[in-house]
Amino acid sequence: LMTPSLSGAVGFSDRLSPGSIAALASSDEVAFRAEFPDGRTRASDALYWRGIVMWEGDGMRWRAPRRTIAIPSSATDSPVHEGTRQRITMQPHGEHWMFALDWPNGAPRGATLAAGNYLSSDGWIRKARRYEVSSSARLPKTELKPFERELLLKVPDSLSPRVRELAASWVAPNPDPKSVVSSALRFFRKGFRYSLSPGPYTKDALDEFLFDRRVGFCEHYAASFATLMRLAGVPARIVVGYLGGEYNAVGEFFVVRQSDAHAWCEVWLPESGWTRVDPTSVVAPERMNFGIESFLESRGASTETSNRTFATQLAWQPIFTTLRFAWQALNYAWDTRVLSFDAEAQKAFAASLDVDRVPRRPLMLFPLCTAAAIVAFWIGWARFHRASTADRVKALHEKFCRKAARKGVVRAPWEGPLDFAERAASSFPGQRERVRRIRDGYLALRYSEHPPSTAFAKLAQDVRAFASRLR
Structure with a gap:
């Protein structure tokens, strides 16, 4: 996931595997800055910045579709003033995807709203870019097309009997998708640990993660959760982007850094359509509440950003912070x-x-x-x-x-x-x-x-x- 662009910038790629987002967690580089013209700011743990959506997975490794499919403009023609408006100043990362909160209502000039409701630039992003976009907290409910459902339920044949039995155990008592999601979150809530350095996994990474070691970063939880949802008959996909950011009270904008990189899931529910589910939130709620730097340092992790965290948060240094x-x-x-x-x-x-x-x-x-x-x-x-x-x-x-x-x-x-x-x-x-x-x-x-x-x-x-x- 951490790849250098032609300009030397570091950011996402279109592939997700164990350890890929953890590689970004120690980077202090700014990904983008965001301001809210209407003053609709939120707490950092409510800021899910959508990047790229991944549909194709084989357990613990996922990737985005090889070809960007645009959503018809008639389905996305929402005025920019509807929803939460954001002005984004994005640093170059050498790829196509752009960032917006939650679910963007439409694409700014020079970009496309791609299938999966993420923003894709018409060209490579090799210089800083500024744009305005509006987002909704929820997507309007739409029915899945047959080919979409088939793709969103696809799992590799190589998954072990243990993994299949685990997913089946959530369906047997109550096949309702909401009940299945709740059962899965209860499973992850007990016995799992969130860590920047879980160590390498073997060829059978999904089995080893779920039943033996049970330690990982956000990409481990997102990938395994999405795979298990598909096994249980719940359409699922992965979103890779950023969570949170540091609010600058002087300039009234958020600074989002590479260390805020995050992966989460979306499941399709019959009554509500696409719904965000973040399994990391039940494993490490402190990460959601305090941010990645504070969480990792409190757990004993050493990162390049630790000094900045301590420098900026000492309460008796308000002058320095200002x-x-x-x-x-x-x-x-x-x-x-x-x-x-x-x-x-x-x-x-x-x-x-x-x-x-x-x-x-x-x-x-x-x-x-x-x-x-x-x-x-x-x-x-x-x-x-x-x-x-x-x-x-x-x-x-x-x-x-x-x-x-x-x-x-x-x-x-x-x-x-x-x-x-x-x-x-x-x-x-x-x-x-x-x-x-x-x-x-x-x-x-x-x-x-x-x-x-x-x-x-x-x-x-x-x-x-x-x-x-x-x-």
Whole structure:
């Protein structure tokens, strides 16, 4: 899935396999920025940015159709002001697909609404592109054509008896598709683990994932869920795109990065048509609520984006956060200005560079240079302050881990603070509530945008009390 384009950009391909989206999770590169002209912003966990739709699968490996099939324009002629409007400024990725929330109502100029309701550019996207699109929270119900149903229920003959029996066990009590979906989600809710590094799978990846190892990233859950739905007689497909994004309150737009890459499923239900089902949400609800970076770091994963997460979310650095957002907003404003340049605008800009006006240039640049100097100063200060604060928070948590280790509860190298705290709470039942307060305080200082001002003092107090009770 992670492929370089001719321009050197990194993004999606038209194939999905175990580990492919996990390869993007450590990338801090911006995929696109999105603003809502009507102010209809949502929580990040409700932002499903639709990319490419995959219909063809053989278990754990899926791909998009080889040929893009356009939806007839008569079926998609919805005015752009209907639904949720978005203005997208997309970075080049060297492919055809474009991004929009949920289910786009139609395609912008130079693009097609393809079968599967995703946007496909008429040409390769090799430079930044800005467009406006509207989306609906649900698709109007349509009946599946016979050839579509056949394609959406197709499964490989090589699937094992165990996999087939699992799907059949959900159909036997109640063949209603909604009941089957609920049974499948209950199955995934117990005993599965969400991980950036599940390790390689064998040739029988689907069996190994479902019955033996039960650990994977979003692509593992989407691929296995879609395959099981088809086995159970429920038409299914996979959508690959992005989930969430960081909201910039200064510029009032979302920044969506490659690390927000995500895969989910859609099933066709008789009473409602195409319906989104995200199996990752029952396996790792924290990923949906806090975003991929915070979730992975809380589980002990190390990514290139960890430093950015910690830098941006320390509540006692509001000035740094505001300045960072302001700098992003300036860059975004410049990008959108450049992308909106037409021939007349270019002539006007060239005329403004007349030699007679050169003496005025320093005066025009002075405010910008001053602002840049202030930003540079505060960024330097924030980085210095962040290091000392991070050391203090980390030292408290390490003290907690050392004290627990002296009583035989040793934190494993791969064990994140959430998992270790649960194990420690079980091992020290008399201090269960204190251990959970330590966990909550540590996570608040690391990830919350606005933790209580007394959070650090309370964490230090709880760690000291925990240590004294173990003596």
